[in-house]
Amino acid sequence: MKMPVMSIVTIVYNGIETLQKTIDSIANQSxxxxxxxxxxxxxxxxxxxxxxxxxxxxxxxxxxxxxxxYDAMNKGLKMASGDYVWFINSGDEIYNRMSIEHMVNGFNDNWPDVIYGDTVMIDSEGHEIGGRRLQPPKDLSWKDFKNGMLVSHQSILVSTKIAKLYNTKYRFSADFEWCLQALMEAQLIHNTNQTLSRFLDGGLTKQNIIPGLRERFDIMRRYFGLFPTIIKHVPIGLRFVSYVLKNKRF
Incomplete structure (x- = not known):
């Protein structure tokens, strides 16, 4: 049986301290x-x-x-010739060496359009510091993104047949819209029920949390409407504050 080709893209800039671990996590895949x-x-x-x-x-x-x-990520998309595209940027890692093999073994007769899983956060030393604030649901659809980005960008793979270019109008949250568009386009969405990536805490979006949230609000307003987006941000905000107070991180 033909194995799907995974186009894994790493974006890096001055990543001498972080890139080798990322490369190793990909080179060592089974x-x-x-x-x-x-x-x-x-x-x-x-x-x-x-x-x-x-x-x-x-x-x-x-x-x-x-x-x-996102301009750099678009370059990666244009260079990708595989069946799926997966962004594992410098400092991030595939969860373990068996991750892709287990993922593909979980496919049924039809290859899915979108594949997703969970994420664990790591610090600069590679130590796990816990899960994300938002958890992926058992069954994911684009409408679930009304509640925020439930799946980390590092734990979602998209068929190159439906993957669009990133909207570079957004500097910090274009990945939110990219995932949303992929889910809207997808006919078959597959939950791997496994952790797919180790995400280095403190990336670009986290360093620019306020402008990133503004961009995400604008994206949600465009796709879900202004009033529903305002209403949804009340529980989203409360959960965010509760999580920060409990875990001392976001």
Whole structure:
């Protein structure tokens, strides 16, 4: 049986401290049908030499200036030639070496359009610090995103047949709209019922939490309507505050 090819894309800029673990998590997969793409934003800290040292594990890579994270991700999308695209950016990791093999073994006769799972958060040393504030539901649809981004971007794979380019109008939350659009387009959505990624805490969106939330509100308003979005943000806000007070992180 033909194995689906996973186009895994890593975006990096000056990632000399974080990129090797990401590369290793992909290179060490038990699953062989992987196209690994690295998009570097013209790093100046030795990252390019690190990529060259790992070229045996990398299918394609480029290093050039970009116009932000989502412009770089669009470059990766355009280079992807596999059946699915999966963004595992510098510092993030696939959960374990069997993750893709177990994922694919869980498919039925038809390959899904969207594949999703859970995420564990890690610190800069690679230690697990817990799960995300929002958890993926058993059955996911685009309407569930009324309650926020229930699936981490690092734990969702999208068929390249339906994957759209990121809307670079948004600097911090274009991934929210990208996932939403994929779910709207999907005919078959598959819950792996497994943890798919280890997500490095403290990324771009978290560092820009307020503008990121403004962008996400605007996206939700466009897709769900202004009044429903306002109403939904009352429980979303309460859950956010409760989580921060209990866990001392967000």
């Amino acid at each position: 699953y062989s049908a992987i196209e690994y793409i690295i998009i570097d934003g013209a790093s100046s800290d030795g990252t390019i030499n690190l990529i060259k040292d790992n070229e045996a594990s990398v299918s394609k890579w480029i290093s050039e200036p970009d116009n932000g994270l």
